[in-house]
Amino acid sequence: MRGYVLHGRGDASFGEIQVPPLGPYDALVRTTAVATCTTDVHMINAAPYPNAIGKPLGHEGVGVVEKVGDLVRDFTPGDRVILSAGGADWRIPQAQRGEAKYYPNNMPYFSEDPLQGGVFAEYVRALDADMSMAPIPDGVSDEQALMVPDMVATAFTGVERMQIEFGDIVAVLGVGPVGLMGVAGAALKGASRIIVIGSRPKTLDLARRYGATDVIDYKQGPVVDQVLALTGGVPVDSVLVASGGSASDQFTAAFRIVKPGGHIANVSLYYEDTVTLPMDALSYGGIEKFFTGVFVQTGREFYTRLLRLIEQNRLDPTGLITHRFDGWDELPEALDLMRSRNPDVIKPIVTV
Structure with a gap:
């Protein structure tokens, strides 16, 4: 072959x-x-x-x-x-x-x-x-199903790790294909406000279609300042890191904007040798902020549940x-x- x-x-x-x-x-x-x-x-x-x-x-x-x-x-x-x-x-x-x-x-x-x-x-x-x-159900096209095993599955695994509750405010750092599916997943999980950080007009427009309530262009100023300006200084409940910059920059921004007790889920692969985090973003090690590296969930049962969302026109x-x-x-x-x-x-x- x-x-x-x-x-x-x-x-x-x-x-x-x-x-x-x-x-x-x-x-x-x-x-x-x-x-x-x-x-x-x-x-x-x-x-x-x-x-x-x-x-x-x-x-x-x-x-x-x-x-x-x-x-x-x-x-x-x-x-x-x-x-x-x-x-x-x-x-x-x-x-x-x-x-x-x-x-x-x-x-x-x-x-x-x-x-x-x-x-x-x-x-x-x-x-x-x-x-x-x-x-693949009869009502689901090959194109729809093709996005499931990695793009949807990776994003939704990350969204599950964010521990979103109804009415939460969440942020998505990076809006490539996985970040966009993260927006869709956060909306399905019940987030009331989804703040998306990116720069490409095409992906920011698509993020709005999938449920983003606010979009931020990181080229227009420091991400942390822009997010907290939107929320009135209130930290977000959880963050999905979906690339968009260096690991040090993304992780630092995530730790600075998430609340004490909040969850950060990283769905990106970074090939940097080291990552530097300023300790004040962690209250010098004395605050609980939960960080999870995410590896895509796989298997028939998980894929079947994701396909149901598509079949029922939820995604x-x-x-x-x-x-x-x-x-x-x-x-x-x-x-x-x-x-x-x-x-x-x-x-x-x-x-x-």
Whole structure:
């Protein structure tokens, strides 16, 4: 089969690769749509994981089941499904403690199996299909479902860690695709005021559509001053950090604007060696402010709940999609868009 393979740092291209064999609990899925991500660009630029070399890239995909193992119970050929972005290992004792996602042993980038590749391929092997895949309801389009396994799932995992209560005031630092879904999630959780910090007119406008009540352009002045001016000096109840600047700047701003006892959830990956936080933002270590790094929740049960929101018209994530391509040959162009820093790019997708 054909796949877009990582060969080394700065080197990825299409090539012919082996179709992976199926175990009794696995499914072979024919890919029908994929999305490109800044993580894909980082993987190509840095090739940080040795186990990813020689495998197809990509972690956001949907498809149609082609074949299932003998012990797969709930899926049959022809089913439309979401593929897992997180690669959780459901076959370890820690899974029974709700900790499967902390062991992404099945993610292609970490798996030692040379045939366990990403979704930028004609076929993808879904390990432990009954646990890792989710069926796409008839009323949900491939485009809507494609945003679920990473963009929606990552943002909503972060929103859950914010501990939002009805009527809360929250802030979202950074409004890329995950930040935008964070806005939508905070609105669904009952936040009364959602303050969004960004700079791109396109994303700020979209943030309003998803429920933002106030938007702040960080280029117009210090973020902390602008937020507290809006609230009359009252700290916000919780903060979602969704990129938008350096880790030191974002974390410092979050700690300064959140209330004592408030929650900060970080859904961004930062590749800085160190982060500096001024201790006065933490009352010199004598105040309770809760900070959580967020790793995307994964698995069939979580994906199914997110798909229900779309099915019932409570959420439509397709507002994130700014560029659409047709066919595998267009994938490199979709990746180039993620490199371009074009302010009009939010999420490119490729339909196969």
